[in-house]
Amino acid sequence: MTTPMLKFISVAQKQPEKRAATARRADFAEIYEDFKPVEATEQASRCSQCGVPFCSVHCPLGNNIPDWLMLTANGRLEEAYEVSSSTNSFPEICGRICPQDRLCEGNCVIEPGFESVTIGAVERYITDTAFEEGWVKPTRPVRERTESVGIVGAGPAGLAAAERLRAVGYQVHVYDRYDRVGGLLVYGIPGFKLEKDIVARRHKLLEESGVTFHLGQGIGDGEGELSFAALRAKHQAVLIATGVYKSREIGGPGAGLAGIERALDYLTASNRRSLGDTLPQPEETALNAKGKNVVVLGGGDTAMDCVRTAIRQGAKSVKCVYRRDKANMPGSAREVKNAEEEGVEFVWLAAPEAFVGDGHVTGVRASRMKLGMADATGRQSVEPLEDSAFTLEADLVIKALGFDPEPLPQLWGQPDLAVSRWGTLKVGQSTFMTNLPGVFAAGDIVRGASLVVWAIKDGRDASECIHSWIQEHASAEAVAEQG
Template sequence: MAQKQQMLQFVHTDQQMPDKREPALRRQDFDEIYARFADGQAVTQASRCSQCGVPFCQVHCPVSNNIPDWLKLTAEGRLEEAYEVSQATNNFPEICGRICPQDRLCEGNCTIEQSTHGTVTIGAVEKYITDTAWERGWVKPATPVRERAQSVGIIGAGPAGLAAADQLRRKGYQVHVYDRYDRVGGLLIYGIPSFKLEKDVVERRAKLLADAGVIFHLGFEVGRHATLGQLRVQHDAILIATGVYKARELEGPGSGVDGIVPALDYLTASNRTGLGDTVVDFENGRLNAKGKNVVVIGGGDTAMDCVRTAIRQGAKSVKCLYRRNRANMPGSQREVAHAEEEGVEFVWQAAPDAFLGDRQVTGVRAHRMHMGVADASGRQTPQAIEGSAFTLEADLVIKALGFDPEPLPTLFGEPNLKVSRWGTVMADPRTLMTNLEGVFAAGDIVRGASLVVWGIRDGRDAAAGIHTYITARAAAGQLAAE
């Protein structure tokens, strides 16, 4: 009875987030905005969990984290056990604790949140558990029980590829990860700003994987340095986990003038500069918002990253233009609140018509939108309001409209690789194998642009599929030899 009383404290204890830096301070740098829970805070907040019979937080977590279990262990001060439970289902819990949109996933479906008591601060506790584990030396490189002769080649060092690499290395496979960039992490390192995910958090994970025996081939472009067919000869299985990087285009008069840039180019330039690289387009001002009137077009998490980055670069003004209303936007509502606190102006229910300026953009002509009837997904369809045109002053326009796949069959020199009409790689939903024998695919390149946590889930599933495939082939070969 005493143990039960240790939980269910939501009736006596209010929800509390970790300390958040003041907007005036966080506008000046790229440091994370939340402090870490103090030990006592984490214990107290974890004890608010109601230990549901059906844990909806876990049900709505893409990696099915055992959230009530590690909350209970945290409340009891059993942090090393809490970490073991947390990392059992998630290869990168300290990353998910920072960047997952918990308001749309676990915390948004917390039972006590639905009963108006305020959700358990799951993400903050998850971050606290794993950061504590790193500090106390509990996080160690994987040590396989036995080494296997078979090798797996993974194309892409983003969340899906790294999660698969971790899982496969733990089983003793010789894992080689190929990535065209010069650092490990994909969008974790170059796409997500440091105020959400400081880069040393990603770098220490990359080092841990290397220490475990994962071999990274950086600056390696499949199709240029080797075709997919050549990699297939070198490895027993291949995983395509490239993500989706091709920016969706913005049509309309004037869309070709200077000063209209893709979101990923802009974010990559900012992140590279923060990492100490020299970026010519940042130095010459093309990808730098300092002193400019900035308009970001889009309403997802990438758009939020762009507007908040522009604020920190010293933009004169930052506006976010989105064709739907706040309730229908795909991005995290917490991110919107952070952006508003930092001085971003949201122009809801508005869409661009044209871009003004002869050579350099000077403004965005837009029109107001009316939210019409819901479509098949349940979201209201925006419709233009006649005669509602207006103009926003702009020296820099950032396109944050989402991402599409690159033409992999052409890039990889493998025309037989089957893709969907959207260009995503087609894979068996159960095994994640493509139409090519021994070639698997996972993450955004299969499901389209999505969350980091879904990439982790897909990478884990792909690793399981690859293990089943290789062991079945090995068993068949052994039987044939007998």
Template sequence: MARKLMQFTRIEQKMPEKRTAQTRARDFDEIYKGFVPEQAATQASRCSQCGIPFCQIHCPLQNNIPDWLKLTAEGRLEEAYAISSATNTFPEICGRICPQDRLCEGNCVIEKGFNSVTIGSVEKYITETAFENGWVKAPAPARELGLSVGIIGAGPAGLAAAEALRSRGYEIHVYDRYDRAGGLMIYGIPNFKLDKSVVMRRWKLFEEGGIRFHMGVDIGRDVTIAELRQRHDAVLIATGVYQSREIKVPGVGLDGVVKALDFLTASDRIHLGDDLPASDRQALTAKDKHVVVVGGGDTAMDCVRTSIRQGAASVTCLYRRNRQNMPGSQREVANATEEGVTFEWLSNPEAFLGNERVEAVRAVRMRLGAPDPSGRQSPVVVEGSQFTLKADLVIKALGFDPEDLPVLFNTPELATTRWGTLKTDIRSFMTNIEGVFAAGDIVRGASLVVWAIRDGRDAAEQVDRYIRNRITAAEQSAAAS
């Protein structure tokens, strides 16, 4: 039965039940439970169905959010999933990890005064219901084209492109240096935000759909770009960015000062059942340690919340700007605070102290000064404000930069920008090498999973256009001769 919409003046916003901080800090299970059908329909009915859907405008994927909210409110969930999945390769993942407070929900027109529609939670509910009912299918082309595309990188951009191209009939081969598909969705995002079974469920579907995965392959060593160009009609590079940004302070080389990705990957591998070396288990765990995390993005939030769950003696986050100017999700900050993390806002490390192993962090207070070129206020040191924090483990969570792909891939002719990202044509996604495309963070720079999905889908369209144009040109040339 159809349900009335625009119920935001009558029905209050209600998120799915959230486990208590005390309970969730003891394990790595997801912190939110799912909606039950009546809750999902009720919350979806709060949508105002506005004439200009700012939720959709501010979604990188331009998801048709008002449409699938309406269908959910009316109980038409199979149709809701069809609409949701038409623009999004991974709605079940975006519903869990997208910073909705900065994107769709943060721009909901009823946010001010009535609180936004719980878009992310409804999106997750729709897709989980679709999986339960068998509505989610492996990519199945209407016909095989007899053409192939090689994709380097099994992260969200590469997988989104693989699914889109496979659905069009291409034979798809995905090459990745790791042992599991998913990129940072597998080795970077903790289970309490994204359970790994959710990612691996999609991986299995893609394999069932005929996408071929070649794991543990190092491009440049095991196979070259030139060889991939010979094997395939086009190649797409979607490696992401994995090189951790460094901080230049005394003591950065001490034992116990580690990279965020090393710390998070070790934790994810343990939960996947991998056998880590004893040295890594000891060095990359927060158990019984005083932990200091440097940074204010979502990766820093992942590190502080993982440290809590590993049984750290204390967890402190140092960030050089204030809470209002931090790049990470405000929901993540709230969750971390509930779980016992201490935030030292407007603080920056001056040195890591210790002999061979870190023992403390000397930090200094900051104030916000004049805006920098990006418009954000620049942090300025407050003279004489030094303070010291005890630390057995320091985690550097300062963001990621691209690896040197021309060197890594042994392809020196591959052009890069001054930031180290791959240089591509803004419209065609093609690099300076004919038939080699690039998409995702390796072009955009470190960004969100949802942007990687968007880039991968857009790149797939351009790869398809390039191959078809080449075939047409060859046919016309043959006819003319």
């Protein structure tokens, strides 16, 4: 018997239980408990099955959310997983780290009036159950192809493309300079948002599907690196999915003092400790917040990752300085709330102007700000208040100001590889191909620092373009040979 939907009228929204803040401050385990089957069924049944599903419209992947919610409400979980995974290569990851409050859940049509459907938690429940029940199988292409594709970068865009290309039968080789698969999923995102065995599980599945990984393999002309020319010679097509890793800097007096660190360096060190790696000195001491007064600069999700990591490392105090107010913060509101619960202090409407210290930072001097007129995008400008300077005590300052692309043409000895004025790679809007024939690019290296879900979308779309190009190229060669 079909379970009725539209229960949002009679059933209240419920998120999975969160571990108490005092408990989760002590470790890097995920903070949300799993839904129980009855909870997942009940929450899925709140879906209104609307005619125009804005949850799907506002999902970068266009996930068929109402369909797998209905299947979950009816206990047809294996089918729900089939529907979910048909559009999303890694639903268990998106269910954990997507900012649902800004995407699917934030556009649920039962808001306002009723709280949105708990989409992300149900998505996570479906896929975790699928893994537990053995429904998730390695990809087995109908036929093997002789052509090979080289992918540079084992982050979400590269892995999504690898999964789709392998399904078509290509011989897929993924190259990454790091020693683990996942990119920022492993080294950038803390375990309390995404435990690393979730990524390792996908790595294993891709290997079982026939994807070959070359870890610790950099691209370039340095010692031990594989030249880009040699990479192109090895494969019929190449996909660049390196992401963006160059941290944005901040100037001002004292900006060069010791104790002022980049967010990615800090998060990578923390994740490596959690993975059991031993860090060399002085990184072990410099990139550890234990017993320190920590000030994080920035208001995005990376800043939230940093402040919540510092809390878990046993910082003496943790403050987040952001030049706008809470309503205008770019990070997830859910993450801000989690940070506040765990003891992070937010200093709103404040902008750093100098760093204090003698050799090592001891404080951040900032000025109070006020919101001004809105610009063309509708976002309010910020203006400093006169005579409002104040100083925050700091032994460790973490810059979480965003990321820019590395200069790949120079690093790889490819001066002809075209880039935009922002340093991202230029690609055809509908082809994902760079100006070099057979060389494609996808993810943050094209669109700039963005969400994991967009990287997955780009990787999947790029794989289709690569497949079409290889087929067309092979057909052209066959016609030439016959002629």
